[in-house]
Amino acid sequence: MSPTTDPVAELRAAVAxxxxxLSDNGASKTFSFDRPPKPEFGDYSTNAAMLLAPTxxxxxxxxxxxxxxxVEQNLADEVEKxxxxxxxxxxxxxxxxxxxxxxxxxxxxGESFGxxxxxxxxxxxxxxxxxxxxxxxxxxxxxxxxxxxxxSRILEFAGHAVEREYxxxxxxxxxxxxxxxxxxxARGEEPPEDGYAGEYVGDLAQKIDGAADMDLGxxxxxxxxxxxxxxxxxxxxxxxxxxxFFFEHTVHENGEIERTxxxxxxxxxxxxxxxxxxxxxxxxxxDKDRVLRRSTGEFTYLAPDIAYHVHKRxxxxxxxxxxxxADHHGYQSRMLAAWEALGGEPGRLELLIMQLVxxxxxxxxxxxxxxxxxxxxxxxxxxxxxxxxxxxxxLQRSHDTTLDLDLSLAREQSQDNPVYYVQYAHAxxxxxxxxxxxxxxxxxxxxxxxxxxxxxxxxxLKRLLGFPDEVxxxxxxRAPHRMTVYGHDxxxxxxxxxxxxxxxxxxxxxxxxxxxxxxxxMTQRVLARSLELLGVSAPEHM
RNA sequence: GCGCCCGUAGCUCAGUGGAUAGAGCGCUGCCCUCCGGAGGCAGAAGUCGCAGGUUCGAAUCCUGCCGGGCGCGCCA
Numbered sequence: 315m316s317p318t319t320d321p322v323a324e325l326r327a328a329v330a331x332x333x334x335x336l337s338d339n340g341a342s343k344t345f346s347f348d349r350p351p352k353p354e355f356g357d358y359s360t361n362a363a364m365l366l367a368p369t370x371x372x373x374x375x376x377x378x379x380x381x382x383x384x385v386e387q388n389l390a391d392e393v394e395k396x397x398x399x400x401x402x403x404x405x406x407x408x409x410x411x412x413x414x415x416x417x418x419x420x421x422x423x424g425e426s427f428g429x430x431x432x433x434x435x436x437x438x439x440x441x442x443x444x445x446x447x448x449x450x451x452x453x454x455x456x457x458x459x460x461x462x463x464x465x466s467r468i469l470e471f472a473g474h475a476v477e478r479e480y481x482x483x484x485x486x487x488x489x490x491x492x493x494x495x496x497x498x499x500a501r502g503e504e505p506p507e508d509g510y511a512g513e514y515v516g517d518l519a520q521k522i523d524g525a526a527d528m529d530l531g532x533x534x535x536x537x538x539x540x541x542x543x544x545x546x547x548x549x550x551x552x553x554x555x556x557x558x559f560f561f562e563h564t565v566h567e568n569g570e571i572e573r574t575x576x577x578x579x580x581x582x583x584x585x586x587x588x589x590x591x592x593x594x595x596x597x598x599x600x601d602k603d604r605v606l607r608r609s610t611g612e613f614t615y616l617a618p619d620i621a622y623h624v625h626k627r628x629x630x631x632x633x634x635x636x637x638x639x640a641d642h643h644g645y646q647s648r649m650l651a652a653w654e655a656l657g658g659e660p661g662r663l664e665l666l667i668m669q670l671v672x673x674x675x676x677x678x679x680x681x682x683x684x685x686x687x688x689x690x691x692x693x694x695x696x697x698x699x700x701x702x703x704x705x706x707x708x709l710q711r712s713h714d715t716t717l718d719l720d721l722s723l724a725r726e727q728s729q730d731n732p733v734y735y736v737q738y739a740h741a742x743x744x745x746x747x748x749x750x751x752x753x754x755x756x757x758x759x760x761x762x763x764x765x766x767x768x769x770x771x772x773x774x775l776k777r778l779l780g781f782p783d784e785v786x787x788x789x790x791x792r793a794p795h796r797m798t799v800y801g802h803d804x805x806x807x808x809x810x811x812x813x814x815x816x817x818x819x820x821x822x823x824x825x826x827x828x829x830x831x832x833x834x835x836m837t838q839r840v841l842a843r844s845l846e847l848l849g850v851s852a853p854e855h856m
Numbered sequence: 857g858c859g860c861c862c863g864u865a866g867c868u869c870a871g872u873g874g875a876u877a878g879a880g881c882g883c884u885g886c887c888c889u890c891c892g893g894a895g896g897c898a899g900a901a902g903u904c905g906c907a908g909g910u911u912c913g914a915a916u917c918c919u920g921c922c923g924g925g926c927g928c929g930c931c932a
Binding site: 352359400487489591609616714718749812 | 861895926927
C-alpha cells in the first residue's frame, strides 16, 4: 500500500519528519503515535518530545512546544490546533478538511485498504489442527482450526504468502490401537481397554469391507483415510481449507528419518545408551536429552517430527508457524533444540501454544476424551450455534489464555453473541445504502465533501482509519482476537454515528449526504473485511 | 520439585511503557412520530493477586512470593 492511501501513516510520517528536523536527525527513537484516551487530548497524540528531550538537553514540554509549532507550520490547514499536555505530550487536533480528505483517500484505496503492509513479505507455512486421525474434530481442535485459519487470513491480507498444512500422525501406537478398535467392532467385540470406544469406530467398521479379518496395518491405513476425509469435510464446513495434509508415513517411507538422524550425528549430537539412540537436546537448553530411537528399534514420535520439520524447511519457507496444544508445551524446547542443531535460524520456527477450551454445559464441565467417546465434536458445535458464532466465540480470546465456552449460553441466547452485533451493523448499513440507491452511492463516492463533522462522525472515522494499524498489529503479534474487539468497537462507533447523523436526507439537518453515504460505504468495507479475516460472514440482510 | 500459561468489575475477558484502566454478559433506571429496537442513553460496580525494583511515567518491563490451569514417558 502506498503511503497516500493510509492517511494516518502519512500524518505520522509528517510528525516524524518534523521531529527529525528539530533534533537534527540526532534521534531515531520510535515514538508513539496513537489515539488519546479522551477527546480533550485531541485526535492524535505523540510522546516524541519526551523521548527527544534527554538527547536535546531540553525540557520535554519545551521540545513539545517547538515540535508543535513546526508541525502546525508544515501541515498548515490540515491541523486545527496542537496542544502540549501533561509531561510533554503533543496533541494534534485535525481539521474537518483533513478528515474529509482522509476519508476520500481511504476510499480510494478500495479493497486493499489496510492490507499489504507486511515488511518484509514472507513465505509462511502455518501448520495447525494436526489432531490425531483417530477420531472426529473436537471443540479443542476447533479452536486451533479457527485460530490457525484466521491467523492465516490476516497474514495473507498483510501481504505474506501463506500455506495451511495439517500434519497427520498416521504411525505409532495410537493408530495401532485405533485399528484394533475398528477390528474389534467389526467382530462384534468391545474395543481393547486402551482403545477407542466412540460410536464412530463402529461406523468405520461397517464402512470398511472385511475389517474383521484385515491386516492391522492395512486397516489402520483405511481407517485413517476415512477419518481424515471426515476431518477435511468438517474443516471445509467450518470455512477452513487446508492446502495440504502431510502424512507422517511419508518421512518413514522415504528414509528422511534416518537421514535426519545421520545429519544430527554429523554434528555430534547423537549417542547410544542402553540400546537406544539419544539426541543431545540439553546442548540447546532442554532439561534432559531425548530418545529418538527406542531400544526396540522403533522411532519415538520425536524423530519423524524432526524429519518433518527438516522437510518443511527444505521446501523453502521463510518462516514456519506451528500451532500446538497446551499439552505440547513441554516439547517446545526439544523441537527448537533440534531445529537449531540442524542449522535452523532461531525465530524462523515459531511454536505457538494454544491454551485449552473448557466446555461448559449448564454450569457443568463437559469432558473431551476420544478414547471414552465422550466429546463434543466441531460438527455438533456448528449444528448448535452455526459457523459464524462458533468462529467468533472461539476467536474472542487471546490464544494463550484458557477459553470458557458455555454451550447452553451460546445455544439458547445466541442473540447476545457479539457476532450478531457486528453483523447487524453491517446489515444495517447495507439497508441504508439500498435506501439511497446504487446511483446515489456512486455519485456520493465521486463528490467533493463539505461536511462539518459531528463528534460521532469524527470518532467513527478515527476508528476506520485505525484499521491498517490494527491489521499490522494482529498480524505481527499473531493475534486474530484483536479483530473481534476491533469489529465490535467499529460497530459501536457506527451506532453512535447512525444515531447522530441522518444519512439519507442529510441535507434536511444541514449535513452533506455525500460525505455521510461515503462514510457508510467505508464502514461497510472495513466491517466486511474484519469479519472476513475472522472467517465470519458479513450479511446484507439478517 | 522443575517447566509453560494465566491472575484486571459479580461473571467471561480486552488492554505487551503514557494522561481519570475498558467491553460484553448480569444488575438499576430511562428511550420507539426517528434511514433496520438483533438498537441507544445513563448509573452502580476495580487494593489491575501480593511485595519490592527499573522509569519523568508501570496493569504492561525485572526479581521474589501466593493462587489456578497444563505438562514433566524409550506415548503422540
